[in-house]
Structures are given as structure tokens and as C-alpha cells.
Amino acid sequence: MILDLREFDEFPARKTIEAGPGALKPFADTIISVDGACVSVDIQKAGEEFYCQAEVTVTATGECARCLTQYQAELVGKTNFIICSDTGETRQRALEDNEEYVFFKGTDLRVDITEPVRQTAILSLSLKPLCDEDCRGLCAQCGQNLNERSCDCVKESTDPRWEGLRDLPSE
Numbered sequence: 001m002i003l004d005l006r007e008f009d010e011f012p013a014r015k016t017i018e019a020g021p022g023a024l025k026p027f028a029d030t031i032i033s034v035d036g037a038c039v040s041v042d043i044q045k046a047g048e049e050f051y052c053q054a055e056v057t058v059t060a061t062g063e064c065a066r067c068l069t070q071y072q073a074e075l076v077g078k079t080n081f082i083i084c085s086d087t088g089e090t091r092q093r094a095l096e097d098n099e100e101y102v103f104f105k106g107t108d109l110r111v112d113i114t115e116p117v118r119q120t121a122i123l124s125l126s127l128k129p130l131c132d133e134d135c136r137g138l139c140a141q142c143g144q145n146l147n148e149r150s151c152d153c154v155k156e157s158t159d160p161r162w163e164g165l166r167d168l169p170s171e
Contacts, residue, residue, distance in 0.1 A: 001117055003041060003052075005083065005109040011045040017113075024058065024114065027122050030129045032061045032070060039117055050083040052102075054113070058121040065128045066137035067145050077124035081116045 001019050008015075017039045024034040037058045044051040055078055062073040079100070086103035100119075104111045136146035144151040 001037065001039065001112065001114045003083070003111050003113050005043070005050060005104075005111070008043065011043060011050075013043045014040065015043065016040045024118055024121070026060075027118055028125055030063050030065065030125070031073075032063055034121075035059045035061060035072075037117060037121075039113065041113075048084060052081050052083060052113075054079050054081070054116065054120070056117050056120040056124075058117070058124075060121075062129050062131075064131035064135055066130060066135045067147055068138065069131055069145065069147075071131035073129065075121045075124040077120040079116050079120040081113070083111050 001017050001023060003015065003017060019037045019039075021033065021035050023037055026033060037056065039054050039056050041052050041054045056076065058075040060073050060075060061070050063069070064071055081100040081102050083102045083104065085107075086105050100116055102111045102113060102116060132147075138145055139151045139153055141153040141155075142151050144153075
């Protein structure tokens with residue numbers, strides 16, 4: 001995902017970049033494929049640095065953590081980063097700073113913002129991605145997807161770890 005800063009004569013500026021399938025590789029175990037991404041970037045210029053605030057929307061095919069079926073996920077997040085030239089001085093400041101930097105070579109003013117977009121998508125992932133909040137998951141005994149149909153397995157309500165307590169006399 002290339003952001004070309006040469007397009008702008010005045011700042012602040014806004015740019016929307018859209019990318020199709022394959023622009024981002026799957027970035028988590030629960031993401032099967034990335035179907036597209038849209039990034040809206042607000043850009044401010046101060047000296048030789050460009051301060052960017054971006055809204056990221058990534059559409060992906062995910063795998064449900066409960067039933068293991070595929071579903072369409074929309075990951076939405078925000079990120080801030082600074083674009084500047086790749087000189088020794090700015091590299092050193094980037095190491096000392098607590099900001100996200102993206103560098104361009106020489107006077108090219110073209111930068112690849114794929115990495116900040118990828119990181120934002122990762123941070124917007126749910127810890128337990130579900131196809132639906134009411135997903136019933138899989139039967140622990142037979143593996144039937146309980147969203148599709150019920151199974152006839154006998155569900156034992158007692159945790160087997162407590163079996164030793166059954167032998168104790170009750171008084």
C-alpha cells in the first residue's frame with residue numbers, strides 16, 4: 001500500500017487508499033485470507049516530517065474459535081505514524097522516540113504503509129474471534145457443529161475431576 005506524498009500541494013491533506021485481495025497476507029492463525037483493505041489518512045506537514053492519522057478497515061475471511069467455520073470479518077482501527085526521510089539523524093530519533101515511523105528514501109516521497117496497516121488490523125482482532133456472538137460451537141464428544149443441528153451425545157454435568165469426592169461419606 002503505497003502513499004505518494006507528491007500528490008499534495010497543500011497540507012493538511014486527506015487520502016484514501018484501497019487495496020484488494022493479496023495486499024496483506026494473513027496475519028493471525030484465525031485469519032484465512034485478507035480480502036481487502038481501505039485506509040483513510042489525514043496528513044499534516046511540519047518541516048520535513050509528515051504526521052499521519054489513519055482509519056483502517058480490513059475485510060478478511062476468518063475462522064470461528066468455537067465452531068471452526070469460516071466467516072467474513074471486518075477489522076476496524078486507528079493508528080498514528082510519522083513519515084520522514086531515511087537519514088541517520090531521523091533513524092536515531094525514531095529509536096529514541098515512542099512513535100511509529102515510516103521512512104522514504106532520499107527525496108522520493110513515496111512510502112509503503114503496509115506495516116502500520118497490518119499492525120492496526122492485528123490490534124483490532126478479537127482475542128476469541130466468533131462467527132456470531134451466539135455461536136454454540138462444536139460438541140466436545142462427537143464434534144458436531146451445534147449451530148447446524150443438535151447431537152444425541154449424553155452430556156455429563158459433573159466434572160470428572162470431582163469423582164473422588166463421591167466416595168466420601170456424607171453426614
